[in-house]
Amino acid sequence: MAGEGPAGSGWRERWAEQENAARRRPYAERLEIWRRRDADLRRMWAAAAAFDGTTDPAVAPWLNLRPGEVITAELPGVRLVEAPRSPGELPPPDLTRFPFLLETTNPVILPPGVEPVANGTAVVTSQRVVFRGGDRDEREWAYERLVGVHHDPSAPFSLLGVADRGSVSGLLLTEEQAGVFRFELTLAVANASGQRAAFVALLEGLVAAHQGLEPVAPEFVSAQDAPLTALLPRGRVALVLGAVVVLLVGAGAVAVAGVTGGAPEAGSDAASPGLSRIDVVPLPEPSGSSAPPVTPSRSASPTTLAPSSPTPRPSGSRSASPTPRRSASASAKPADLCGAPPNPYGYNHCHGSMVQNPPADVCTYFGCVSNFFEGRGYMVRCGDGQYSLTGGRAGSCAGHGNPDRPVYR
Structure with missing residues (x-):
């Protein structure tokens, strides 16, 4: 049977399986990230096109809705923050930026001057953002007076500035809540300013552009590609090659000594007639594969979105059977x-x-x-x-x- 030999049956097949697994892992990771971003973009595109909300009195019953106002998100457990800045210092709302994925520090470190002042619930509506904490801890940011928005790139807080206030305030959220809040705020502001159609078109374009960033599956090997070095454990390949070099160098030195003959000159380092000292340079450990390294495909995305669910691998590419789910040991608690x-x-x-x-x-x-x-x-x-x-x-x-x-x- 092909692949069988003195090292045991199927060594070529085992090498091919291990090599393909090593190539498949980074590709699967990149593909999962791509799929998650694709799902996020499509979800946002659909949400922007529909822009639905609720007027259910069970949602934020403390909020008195205005005529035509609907609630699009309710975020409990957030914190009101204040910062010693003027509204004019914040950049104006920008519908073309998507700061929805955060590279957060743990714990979250707020910049100097940004201070949490109250805990409560935030509600995003079609007309405003409202925070409700204790009896006196209530804050409102109406879109018609909104002049500046800052979404911090490294911490899950956002600052909002309105025209008639001397300082700015905002919300400190969880990482997951921050993604929801930032998108819902951007969508609501676009709708209130008559730019929702342009925002929907922009998201549609991002979905289309993202399709060209799908990672390319690597080339896989077969059992016939297995090198003879696969017969040896990886750690022994360098040892065998080093021994061969020593033998070859030693044999050459003996042959030279036999031709020249005679005793070594005075002061020579030779410990025995005709054989000089050999300094063996250790050889680097080979990769165990004759295949060229796999070049990672670009994983850049026009957006920075939180990953969503992994999806099945694309059709048309060779792949192994699904990875079995890990199960806990019978003795593990x-x-x-x-x-x-x-x-x-x-x-x-x-x-x-x-x-x-x-x-x-x-x-x-x-x-x-x-x-x-x-x-x-x-x-x-x-x-x-x-x-x-x-x-x-x-x-x-x-x-x-x-x-x-x-x-x-």
């Missing part, structure tokens, strides 16, 4: 997930960051509502025990009871 169902991602109801972009197979482990992946918020357990992706959104868990507990990672 299961992690406390605080009531969340067992899952390989460590998703729980205890603590961590809220899940906004779950993997495609998440509903294998969680009982999801039928339209789960149509949600545009974070993952939450509803009152009936099912899971939805509408956390932080107006009308979250509609038809499934009130939101119960967020899902963390």
Whole structure:
């Protein structure tokens, strides 16, 4: 049988399997990032085209809606921040920038002068952003008077400046909430200023441009490509090559000594007649493959979006069977997930960051509502025990009871 030999049957096949796995891993990672961004762009495109909201009195019942006003997002557990700046120091609202992915520090470090002053809930509507904390901690930013917006690139806070105030204030959110807030604010401002059609067209163009950034699958090898060095463990290849060099150099030195003859001259370093000292330079360990290295494809994106769910690999490319899910050892103590169902991602109801972009197979482990992946918020357990992706959104868990507990990672 091809591939069999003294080192055991199938060594060529084993080499090809390991080599292809090494090539497949970085490609799969890049493809997953690309797929997540693609899903995010398409979700935003659809949301901008529809621009739906709610007037349900159960959502933010403390807020008195104005005529024609709808709520598009409700964000509990945020903090009101103030900064010693004038509204004119902030850049004007820009519909062409998408600061939705954050390279955050942990813990979050606020710049000097930006101070949290209250805890509460923020609501984004079609006409304004409203923060509600205690009796006196209420703040409103109306779009018609909004002159400046700053979304910090490294911390999940945003500053808003309105025309008739001497200083600016804003919101400090979680990383997941920041992505929702920044998009919903940009969309609402575009709608209020009569630019929503242009914003929708811009998102459509970004979706189209993103298609050209899909990573290219690497070339895979077959068993017939296996080099003979694959018969040896990687760590022994350099040892064998080094021994061959020593033998060849030693044989040459002996041959030279046999031709010249005689005893070594006085002061020579030779320890034995006809053989000089050999300094062997260690050889670098080869990669174990004769195939050229795989060049990563560009992973740059015109937007900076939080990753969403991984999707199946594209058709037409050779790939191995799906990676089996990891299972805990029988002797290992299961992690406390605080009531969340067992899952390989460590998703729980205890603590961590809220899940906004779950993997495609998440509903294998969680009982999801039928339209789960149509949600545009974070993952939450509803009152009936099912899971939805509408956390932080107006009308979250509609038809499934009130939101119960967020899902963390």
